Amino acid sequence: MDYRRKKRALSHYRKANKKRFLLASSVTMMAFSTGMYTTQVAKADQTETTAQVQQQTVETTQATTEEKTKLTLNTENSSQKTAAENEGQTENDTTVTTTATENMQLQDTEESKVTDTTQTVEAKAEPTETETNKQENVTTQLTDKAQTTVEADKQETQQTTQPTASNEVTAMQETATKNTFTVQTAAFTQNVANNVAVSLAATLTPDHFNIGDSNYTRADAVDLASYQSWLTQADFNKLKQLGVKTAIVKITQGTGYVNPAASKQIEYARKAGLNVAVYHYATFDNTSAGHAEGQHAANTMQNFGLSKDTLIFADMEDESTYSVNAQANLNRFWSALSANGFTNHAVYTGGSYLYRDAVIATVGRDRTWIAQYPYTPVRGGHYEQQWRNAGYGAWQFASTAYIPGRESMGSLDVSHDFTGLLTIPVKNQEAGNFDEITLNGNGINIRGWHAADLSASRGHAYVIVYDKSAGKELGRVAYTPTYRQDVANSYAKNIYNAANSGFNVNFSLAGIDISGHELQFIARYSDAANGEGNHTDMWSKGYVLLKNEVGNFDEVKVVGNQLHVRGWHATDRDLNGVTSSLQIIDNQTGRVLRTVNYSAVARPDVVKNGYASYKNAANSGFDVYIPLNGLDISNIKVVAKYGSIAALTSRDYRFDHEANYFDDISIRNGNQLHVSGWHAADKATTRPHTFLIVFDKTAGRELARVSYTALNRNDVANSFAGGIYQAGKSGFDTVISLGNADITEHELQVVARYSDVTNGEGNRTDAWSRPIVVAKRDTGFFDEVRLVNDKLHVRGWHASDRVSANTVANIEVIDTKTGRVLRSVTYTPDLRLDVAKNGYASYKNATTSGFDVYIPVAGLDISNITLVANYTTNSYTTKITSNNRNFERNDGYLDKFYIDGNNVAHVSGWHATDKATTKPYAFIIIYDQTARKELGRSQYTTVSRPDVLRSYAGGTYNAGNSGFSDVKVNLGKNILKGHSLQVITRYTDDPKGDGAYTDIWFPAVRV
Incomplete structure (x- = not known):
């Protein structure tokens, strides 16, 4: 509940207090003349029996004569105070009495609006869009009030409980407050009168x-x-x-x-x-x-x-x-x-x-x-x-x-x-990677990402450099995590703030000698500003970096059938007579896959960017294309070497990408399959043999395979797949004969394959097409399944290649839960030219595939059904099935309800429910909510309500015939003034109105 709502609630309580003080004053004055009353207040989760009330009355009447004298003065003071609080009305007894009477009327009016006696304050703090930090604009709902009933010469204690009904709002409300006043014929003291005023003035509020x-x-x-x-x-x-x-x-x-x-x-x-x-x-x-x-x-x-x-x-x-x-x-x-x-x-x-x-x-x-x-x-x-x-x-x-x-x-x-809804355990997932560790001038560049649920409470991010050889920390760098789209794509659903987990920091090596030392790097989230305190760490593997050489691999990328390696390698070593080379290393085996020598190229940018002190800085560049045929490049690194005296190692690279697309798969000229598209794979470096294979998914067997020579596909080379081996020469376009294979109604798939053996077996890399269905026999659609009064309107179409002159068409209503056929109706297919125009012209009966049927559903339980359209030819049946449909609506409205002078209730309105299909008897029941009992019931015959049929409830069973008009219910002598009555409309399978039934409980009306 927000500030504004609380103010509104407090205002409500103040106004209620004023009313109760005025009422108290009036009752007090009345008590002076009549000398009779007692009071009892009950609070939520508290109850008091009638015996306790009576005991209090007895004890109260035993006040002594001496107390009367004292209480007379107290009562006068209290009356003055009460009148003053009632907006300064301190005139005389007449004024007080008049004001109290007016307030009693106001209170009666207010209480007449209340149909529920559960003390409940339901609220939540909600602002308008212009909310400030001080308040939010929301409305407080006080759904219950205490009822006060004053009756002379009589004491009644009524406990009201809302009867069980389909309206669950009513079902879950309970009586929370009862204020029962018993006025008895006896002489009571001024003390009692004063207690009445105080008790009535008290306003119950929720505990703090x-x-x-x-x-x-x-x-x-x-x-x-x-x-x-x-x-x-x-x-x-x-x-x-x-x-x-x-x-x-x-x-x-x-x-x-x-x-x-x-x-x-x-x-x-x-x-x-x-x-x-x-x-x-x-x-x-x-x-x-x-x-x-x-x-x-x-x-x-x-x-x-x-x-x-x-x-x-x-x-x-x-x-x-x-x-x-x-x-x-x-x-x-x-x-x-x-x-x-x-x-x-x-x-x-x-x-x-x-x-x-x-x-x-x-x-x-x-x-x-x-x-x-x-x-x-x-x-x-x-x-x-x-x-x-x-x-x-x-x-x-x-x-x-x-x-x-x-x-x-x-x-x-x-x-x-109650169920763990609000107390989900805190997750502590963590993931990350050190993408690249490189020497950069007089420092180290550390790039990667680190995502951890604990970063939510440990907001200080650090990268720490640890000298494993010396067993000590060399230093740490604080950083602000940056956005990483690749991490967001993989981890955003699972780890807190994974999208903002990147780091790219530089660590200075000034004054630090790391020659020959093994370093490890730690990505840390800590709850302390200095990186200590509670923390969660991610450690890298060990790295040996030499300070006397530096460099960078600017690009390592597959281009066509070659690996393009560009970068620079500067060193303090003497390079006279030393060969410069690049090596591709298999990370899994450590084997050198290929070595190529190169001549250094000028790199003036290296000199300008702080590396002029290195001997070969001005000519430290390399830009080389290395052939890849025959090499497994799925997990490699590149090493730039100066003979055996200096080496610069790249980060790890994985070239195991694959992409494909089948542009066309279609049957042509009988049993010939046309296949076109492209397939690019880095694995093709060691798998040079290309094949197209046709697989019958339905029969579970291969139908045919052909080898092909890859075609140029410049569009692929210029696309997202351009960095894959031989992407620019990855195309295929061929026709494959399927011989005499029976493929009718079969699902076929095409496999594009790279293999390391000539027959297409061995080690291979496959791309599977989407399945295609050859000559599918049956299709259709249920355009409409809707209740229209007492019938189910079913409209749609069913196209098939298996219809003939003696085919019987029917629609079945199936109970989804039991699978039982509830009703079946035959029909004559209708003209549906739209089906043929929309791609189904090849079906035998496309133009006459329609159905438009009204199925009577009286007596059927249609709460969960499925519709099936069948074609039956001799002993063979082909069918299409709808989705599950649920018909469980229950709507109604009370147009008029009143009780005449003969205690006869008159009720008009309407009640439409899908459950009436199996519950044909309709009743009106009058229920005394206050006394918790039925007062009477009458069976009625529904009448026409075309307005309901045209309304939002028009899709409900028998909506057009759902009315009841001036149904009379004799209540006998059961009506009590001040009671709250409810009208119940009921459909049941029992002629007496019980059995299995479907009700609507309309809001209570106070008599």
Whole structure:
């Protein structure tokens, strides 16, 4: 609950107080003249029996005469004080009585709006897009109020419990507060009157308590928004110490707002060792807005560096989201997040949210965080058990919890986890690589990446140089991680902030002699600014670097069938008479694969860039093309050598790339297959023989193979695959005879192969095409499967090569769960010229493949069905099958409900449900919510409602005949003034109205 919402709630309580003080004054004055009353107040998770109330009454009436005298003065003072607090109305008894009467009327009016007696405060702090750090604009919903009933000469204690119904909002509400006043005929003292005033003036508010207090429900999580920007790192550490496991941080609202405190709150939570989840405050009321808000949330999560598996809640409480399409709107929000890789979804909502069930249906109850605030959330108490048993994932139970010692700063929302939804364990994954270690002038360049979940709480990044030979650290360099798209592609879903994990640092060797020493490099994340403290490290392998030579490999790249090696190699050694060479080394075996000598080329840039002191700096370059045929270059390094006196080693290179594309695979001239495309592979250096192989996937055998001579493909050489061996000469275009093979309806694949033996076996590198189906026999589509009144409209087409003059066409309705055929209807295929025009002209019956059938479904359970279109010729049947279809809608509306002077209820409206297919009997039931009992029921015959058929519910079974008009229910003498009654409409399979039934419980109406 945010600051503005709290102010609104406080205003509500103040106004309620004023009303109760005025009412108290009025009752007090009345008590002076009549001398009779008693009071009893019950609080959430507390109950008092009628016997206790009566005992209090007895004890109260035993006040002594001496107390009367004292209490007379106290009562007068109290009455004056009460009148003064009621906006300065301190005139006389008449004024007080009049004001109290007016306030009683106001209170009655207000209470008449309440149809639910569960004391619940459901709220969450949500700002507008212009939110500042001080407040956010949200509406507080107080879904329950205490009911007060005053009756003279009678004492009644009524306990109201909402009956079980399909409306789960009602099912999960409980009575939390009862204020019962019993007025008895007796002479009562001024003391009693004064107690009435004080009791009536008291206003119940939720308990304020410290997080960690064992008397209250355990706080597993806190949720935060911008108005809690006062929280410090010490506060988060304290929350962790108190047992809180998770911080749920608001990140966004609508399509533009971003919580300005979110980044710091996430950082503090992670440093404290808390799990981090986030939420978006929803305001959308259509699918387009839902998608836009989802994209905004996804962009913000990416900007915050949150991993793809971060739990995100959609906060569904704002009235702006009320829509009959709430479920579809929220699903569009989820789809936008999923499209960006954020798939860990859950819902936050309250019991009184109008479309609660619809939004919960998008994720399920076990992934729903429900909000409801009892006055006193007792640990292990009634409400805690209620929500756990209802199957919810978590429960937000208070907004008035405090960090001990920080009460003056403000309260926090706290939640309890039932299923692990809020308490996902902290991951500690880590990955990285040292991509390149090179000498660079008088220093070392270290390049690579390091991603670790622990970097969230260890934000200081270092690269450390360790002399393994000397057993000591040589120094360390702090760095700011940089963006690495390649790492993001591979690890962003799994490791925190993996996209920003790169490093490229230079370490100075000034004054350090590393000649002949083995060095190791450490990539570190630490929680200390100096790189010590708690840290997580990644160590490199050992490197031996010589200070008296330096150089760089500017390019090592495959070009055509050669390796292009360009760079420079400077040394202090005497090179007179020394041969310069480049060697390709196999990293796995250490074997020299190929050596080529070269003549040094000028490199004036080397001299200019700080290496002039090296003897051969001005002529230290090399630019060589090395033939690759016959060499396995999958894992190599290159060494630049000056005889045996100096060597410069490159980083490791892996040339094991492959790419391909089949431009065309098609049947031509009977059983001939045309195949064209290209296939480039670095493995072709040692596998020079090229083949195309046709494989029958259906029969599981090879049909044919042909060798081919690679064709020029300049387009491939200039594409993304240009760096692969022989990419510019990787093409093929040939026709392969399949002989007499029967390939009808078979799936064929083509294999492009490089092999090291002439028959195409041996060691090989294959590229498989996508499967193609030859002469597929059956296809079709169900264009529409929809209920129209009491029939299922099925429209579509079914094309096949196997139809004949005696073919029988039919549509079957199948129970998906049991596989049982519920109903079958035959039809005569219709004209469908569009099917032939859209690529299916080769099918025998393409132009007459349509069906448009209405199937009666009365008596059928259509909650989960599949449609099958069949062609049966003699004993052979070919078919197409629809996707599963679910028909489980249940909608209705109460147009009119009143009770006449003869205690007869008159009810009009409509109720349409797909379940009515198997439940033909319709009833109206009147239920006394206050007394928790049925008052009466009447069976009715549905009437025509063409307006419903044209409405959003038009696709529901029998929607056009779903009405009930002035159905009369005789209530006898059961009506009690002040009771809340509910209308229940029911379809059942029992003529008496019981059995298996489908209900709608309409909102209660107070009599």
